[in-house]
Amino acid sequence: xxxxxxxxxxxxxxxxxxxxxxxxxxxxxxxxxxxxxxxxxxxxxxxxxxxxxxxxxxxxxxxxxxxxxxxxxxxxxxxxxxxxxxxxxxxxxxxxxxxxxxxxxxxxxxxxxxxxxxxxxxxxxxxxxxxxxxxxxxxxxxxxxxxxxxxxxxxxxxxxxxxxxxxxxxxxxxxxxxxxxxxxxxxxxxxxxxxxxxxxxxxxxxxxxxxxxxxxxxxxxxxxxxxxxxxxxxxxxxxxxxxxxxxxxxxxxxxxxxxxxxxxxxxxxxxxxxxxxxxxxxxxxxxxxxxxxxxxxxxxxxxxxxxxxxxxxxxxxxxxxxxxxxxxxxxxxxxxxxxxx
Numbered sequence: 001x002x003x004x005x006x007x008x009x010x011x012x013x014x015x016x017x018x019x020x021x022x023x024x025x026x027x028x029x030x031x032x033x034x035x036x037x038x039x040x041x042x043x044x045x046x047x048x049x050x051x052x053x054x055x056x057x058x059x060x061x062x063x064x065x066x067x068x069x070x071x072x073x074x075x076x077x078x079x080x081x082x083x084x085x086x087x088x089x090x091x092x093x094x095x096x097x098x099x100x101x102x103x104x105x106x107x108x109x110x111x112x113x114x115x116x117x118x119x120x121x122x123x124x125x126x127x128x129x130x131x132x133x134x135x136x137x138x139x140x141x142x143x144x145x146x147x148x149x150x151x152x153x154x155x156x157x158x159x160x161x162x163x164x165x166x167x168x169x170x171x172x173x174x175x176x177x178x179x180x181x182x183x184x185x186x187x188x189x190x191x192x193x194x195x196x197x198x199x200x201x202x203x204x205x206x207x208x209x210x211x212x213x214x215x216x217x218x219x220x221x222x223x224x225x226x227x228x229x230x231x232x233x234x235x236x237x238x239x240x241x242x243x244x245x246x247x248x249x250x251x252x253x254x255x256x257x258x259x260x261x262x263x264x265x266x267x268x269x270x271x272x273x274x275x276x277x278x279x280x281x282x283x284x285x286x287x288x289x290x291x292x293x294x295x296x297x298x299x300x301x302x303x304x305x306x307x308x309x310x311x312x313x314x315x316x317x318x319x320x321x322x323x324x325x326x327x328x329x330x331x332x333x334x335x336x337x338x339x340x341x
Contacts, residue, residue, distance in 0.1 A: 060282030061251035064229030077139035080116035097319035162193025177214035180245035211248035223251030
């Protein structure tokens with residue numbers, strides 16, 4: 001897996017049709033996702049929020065994929081790590097922190113669900129459920145509904161490599177392949193299904209190989225390179241819009257943190273593994289590329305860093321002081337509400 005940009009052609013983003021402003025936006029969104037995630041860990045360790053499911057190390061794959069989609073037309077069925085996917089679709093730092101604190105204003109669930117359960121009509125994000133991989137058949141069903149109603153959109157669904165072992169993935173992939181539905185199956189392979197390494201989960205060399213059994217392409221891509229992820233997902237989007245059916249994309253990533261704030265990864269990771277992988281941090285690699293092609297100046301970098309820090313600080317303060325849901329709202333949106341005439 002290529003982890004450096006040194007041997008690559010300058011201005012790769014221009015060859016992909018991306019402007020300087022767009023790649024700066026990608027960098028900003030990657031950094032914002034990282035800083036929100038880091039803040040969540042601090043808040044959790046301070047006893048202020050209950051739970052964290054981290055995206056650290058996977059931001060390049062997430063943001064690169066999201067930028068290849070149309071956030072005014074396409075739909076997301078993301079999984080719980082996808083801060084870097086939902087930000088380009090309009091979710092703000094304030095809204096993500098409201099979710100972390102489970103406040104009444106949380107746009108995802110009004111504080112009813114655990115952190116990382118994204119959803120919202122205005123963002124074009126289908127609400128997720130806690131059981132692993134249920135978002136995959138939901139995405140396929142959404143794509144089928146669009147086909148039946150003659151609507152032109154693509155559905156993007158993401159999951160970890162451990163989820164690709166679940167029946168939901170295989171049933172969804174089979175149905176989408178048979179009916180050539182416009183679905184992008186995006187596997188963020190971070191090497192561990194909680195504590196189980198890839199070699200003890202899956203017999204095949206690559207998750208992308210699994211697409212062959214369902215009759216559509218499978219592609220493995222360097223998940224530390226947002227431009228390469230963008231290219232591959234963009235091709236899959238165009239294929240889906242043409243009516244040629246789904247694509248399975250495996251983004252090879254690395255998770256820098258434990259599985260969750262309730263996990264201790266020292267019991268299953270080899271000593272020094274995380275420190276070694278952090279030398280190939282996708283945010284640092286993309287920063288280096290942007291400076292090499294003279295898109296990111298020291299002044300712009302300072303401006304982006306200050307903007308991100310301000311967003312996270314203001315979001316934290318607002319969310320921490322926002323009201324919690326009232327007990328009377330517990331069953332809202334669960335049962336039909338009787339309206340008096």
